[in-house]
Amino acid sequence: MSEKLEVAQEKLLNLVQIMPTEMIELSESWRRVLAETIISTMDFPPFDRSPLDGYAIIAKDAEGTVPGEPVILRQVDYVPAGDVPHHTITSGTACRIMTGAPLPPGATGVVRLEDTIADGDKIIVLNGHGAEKNICFQGEEISAGEEVISAGTAINAGVIGMLAVLGKAQVCVFRKPLVAIIATGSEIVPVDCQLTPGKIRNSNSYMLSAQVADAGAKTILMGNVLDNVDEIALMLENASTCDVVITTGGASVGDHDLIGEVYEKLGITLLFDRVSIKPGMSMLAGIKNGKLYLGLSGNPAAAAISFEQLVRPILMKMCGHKTWWRPRVRAVLASPFNKSTGAKRFVWSQCWQKDNGIVAEPLRLQSNGMLKSAMIANSLIVIPENSPPLPSGSEVEVILLVNA
Amino acid sequence: MSEKLEVAQEKLLNLVQIMPTEMIELSESWRRVLAETIISTMDFPPFDRSPLDGYAIIAKDAEGTVPGEPVILRQVDYVPAGDVPHHTITSGTACRIMTGAPLPPGATGVVRLEDTIADGDKIIVLNGHGAEKNICFQGEEISAGEEVISAGTAINAGVIGMLAVLGKAQVCVFRKPLVAIIATGSEIVPVDCQLTPGKIRNSNSYMLSAQVADAGAKTILMGNVLDNVDEIALMLENASTCDVVITTGGASVGDHDLIGEVYEKLGITLLFDRVSIKPGMSMLAGIKNGKLYLGLSGNPAAAAISFEQLVRPILMKMCGHKTWWRPRVRAVLASPFNKSTGAKRFVWSQCWQKDNGIVAEPLRLQSNGMLKSAMIANSLIVIPENSPPLPSGSEVEVILLVNA
Structure with a gap:
């Protein structure tokens, strides 16, 4: 059963489900995938606030300043950031206000501290132009009831910041799929072994575990196993608690290409045993109890391409991503x-x-x-x-x- | 001391050092930065090997096959992957060979199993064209003594695979810089708090910790602190065991923009207190005992841009990267x-x-x-x-x- 790439991709994508969800700390959520749609219960900013240090005023009071002709106002209140105003601003009065502090009632603009001189409670406004622009209005970024972030969003720095704004100290994300990786081949030895004649080291398992991590999933490195149907079958059974089971090696047509035999022995239904791409033509896929078994080539560059084309998309889907494909x-x-x-x-x-x-x-x-x-x-x-x-x-x- | 962006970047980059090194497990090395240059002590492949299942032969013996006129050879040996050959191939003989197995002495090509029929020790070669191409020669990817990966390389999936090929079960990488993040501002409350009038949640710390992770460094979230010089100073002192100390808020020119005062109190030498970019103009940098203190804006989007332009490059340098800049x-x-x-x-x-x-x-x-x-x-x-x-x-x- 050799498949065209697109058919093989669709077959696998149709067989996998998005992972169940879990709650995690916001601080652990970078690169995870949001599993809940976040609707704001309130406006943000939550109040009209000042974007700078200065004086909240009636904007019209100071719009006529010209060099040498300042406007003089009287300070009636002082609002540090985190505090609340206690007076209403009326024409001729001003309220000292800090970056981020709530605008007092009545105020319609803020003049910059640099454009003023204070003399007791007398505030000399040297330049009052554009004071009305210096307000961040309640709800100008987010309105109460608005859908702000949708389920399936990959959590980047901006998204984490927004989740914090909205008070999500814990977030609901999709669990990371757990991927077992098994290297088969009697020529394979563990990475810390000296090479004897005819042997090479297990490089595929490490390479693939990095590819798995890049796709947002987790790996269990099961090590390597000889070209023996019973031993490989035992490894696959041990790995069957994982969400996906990947083998490398034994995937083509020779006497020692045993993965097809192992699938048969374990009752894993073969989905295909060849994909028409190069490199990566030697690849099997099977399913048992809803779990995918993927047999990649023993050749590293071929295994890497098969992973990119056929494994990464299914892991991206399982992780809950909206987009499963590279740009x-x-x-x-x-x-x-x-x-x-x-x-x-x-x-x-x-x-x-x-x-x-x-x-x-x-x-x-x-x-x-x-x-x-x-x-x-x-x-x-x-x-x-x-x-x-x-x-x-x-x-x-x-x-x-x-x-x- | 307002600086042009490029001057501020250069100032900071000149003041930071690449981190010391540490040994870690290969399986933990994805996204880390290699701190050693890897020179291979041997050839890879370590021996001439077969890239496919078939028969190792004298290539000339079978190059004349045409449909209906096969060549008949005699099988004299069998080399599974991981084993070694025991016979020399001479004209008229063949050795059954598996993918990855060493080529027997004398053999100059491999015919594919699919292009043969076996009848006892009689091997009927139906198509022997191009057999000489089916050899992976010893050293064709890597020669003994070759510099394969240089220090400063970011470890991706391909690099991990190569490190495994070369037997690096542990690798020497640069330590991740540890970055303390402190949010200042009396209007700031922790992310799990209900908002009372005038308050907003600490979003900067979470956003920046994701940016720090993206740059390959680690974060300690120190929480938030009121607009009070002594309290901020105490936080900075507590953070001084970290490699870089970042604050947000209090970075501009008003009464409550206290970071400059804190630096003075702690004897942190001010490097600049403004950078001519928008957003992100409000930013201070200081140094004490070789450690950088960076005061970013309290406005999230401004802090994010300052981080991108001025903090990320220094973290990339500290992490040991060759390239500090985004494409x-x-x-x-x-x-x-x-x-x-x-x-x-x-x-x-x-x-x-x-x-x-x-x-x-x-x-x-x-x-x-x-x-x-x-x-x-x-x-x-x-x-x-x-x-x-x-x-x-x-x-x-x-x-x-x-x-x-």
């Missing part, structure tokens, strides 16, 4: 891509702005087994299926490896 | 920006690609006290000093709010 732009190739392409291909690239357009440079090392390009790529060029070699200057679609 | 692009305004500008101005915006160019839309709410635009902006438009109002279509510089 894409149109770019032109800064140098040729000399391979013709059967299946849709993803090419590690660096892209940047040039002459106001965007150019993308295919990186030199694109082998499935290599990580050098993955370290420095900021993007992936998408080469459509059945493309001829593409000369420099060809227009291409590029996936930006940033969060949307 | 910038040229864009055209999607709609007019109708204010004339004295000091350099930063405008919350959304930008996207249009007709292969980039357009930027100034967001509607730009008031210093508001967070709505900070929640949804993906960029900041930079309006140069002494600009007239800018019509739609004007070319502008835009800072992308993503990590470089």
Whole structure:
């Protein structure tokens, strides 16, 4: 069952559910996904307030100042920030007011402290122009009853600030999916081992755990296991309390490509066992009891691309995000891509702005087994299926490896 | 002492040091900054290996296959992944080989399993073209003695994978700077408080702690304090074990703008007390015993911009990053920006690609006290000093709010 990429993506996305919710402290909520829609119960600012230090006045009293002809007012009150006014302002009077303090009743403007001179309770206003603009009006940012932040919003610095304004000391977010990662392959040894002939270290598990974290989920590193159906099956059963179970290796067609066999043994229903993309063609997906099992390639660069295209979107959905996809732009190739392409291909690239357009440079090392390009790529060029070699200057679609 | 932005940035950057280093587990290293340069002690791949399941052969033996005229070889060995070959391949012989297994001596190519039929030890090669391409050569990604990753590299998924390849189970990274955040202002109450007249909640501390995390540093939330020199001074002294001390509020020119007074009381040398940008003009910086004290505006949007322009770069330097700046692009305004500008101005915006160019839309709410635009902006438009109002279509510089 080989699938086209878009069909495989849709199949998986349709099978996963958004995670249940949990309450967490606001201070822990950065990069989480809000699970409640926040409706304000009151106006913000909660009162007309001064945006600066100065004197609250009747704006008309001072609008006629010209150099050498100040207006003189009488101070009748003083409102530090956090306090409340005690007097109504009438024509000819002024109230000393601090940044953030509530405007006294009657006041229709604020003159800046720098534009005044105080002499006892006599306030000499040197420049009263535009005093009426120096008010932050009650409700000018948020009205009572307004929907301010919707469920599914990724919590960035601005959102955290707004949640604090609204008094959300605890917030309801979607739980992070827990992803088990298992490296299969008799050639694989743990990262802290010396290499003996024929062995390589488990790099996929660490790479994927960073990709999982970038998608907002959590990893359990289950380590590595030999090419043995029973041992792999036991690992998968141990991992079955997690929300998603990822293996690497054993995903293609040889004698030792055992993941399909393991799925069969465990009664995991195979969804597909090949996806028509390069790299990343070797990939299986299965489901049992509503839980997804994903078998990625043992080749690191291929596993990374399969993750980007097929695992990241489902984790983004499970995390509760509104957008599951990386941003894409149109770019032109800064140098040729000399391979013709059967299946849709993803090419590690660096892209940047040039002459106001965007150019993308295919990186030199694109082998499935290599990580050098993955370290420095900021993007992936998408080469459509059945493309001829593409000369420099060809227009291409590029996936930006940033969060949307 | 009002400073131009670039002068203030340089002043601060010159005063901070890169953090000391620490050893951490590889699995904890995502988004950290590598503090050691990694030189490989050996070749990778460590041996010539097969990228696929098939038969290692003398490539010349099978290059002449045509449909209906297969080549017949004799299997003399079998190398599963993780094992080592025991026979040399000579003309007419083949060795069954798994993905990732070492190539036997003598072999000069690998034919794919799908292109063969096995009959006992007789291997019928149906298609032997290009067998010589199916080898990953020892050292083709990394040579012994090669500098693979340099100190100052931000650890992404590809870098973690590469560190694992190289056996770095623990890695040396720069310590995260610890940033104390103190909200000053008698109008401020903690986020879990009901609002009484004249009060607003402490939103700056939470917003800034997310900005600190985004820059790769850690926060200690010290809470809020009244407009009182002694109380603020005590808080600052309590915070002095942190690497950077940030206050919000009390940063402008009124009676209750106390941070300058506090610095004087504590013997903190004032570096500047105003920066010519909007928003964010009200900002102080001081230094004592090599530690920076930064006094940001109490207005959230102004504090956020000051942080972006003046605090984030120093945290990025302290974290050990090579690049301290956000990426910038040229864009055209999607709609007019109708204010004339004295000091350099930063405008919350959304930008996207249009007709292969980039357009930027100034967001509607730009008031210093508001967070709505900070929640949804993906960029900041930079309006140069002494600009007239800018019509739609004007070319502008835009800072992308993503990590470089």
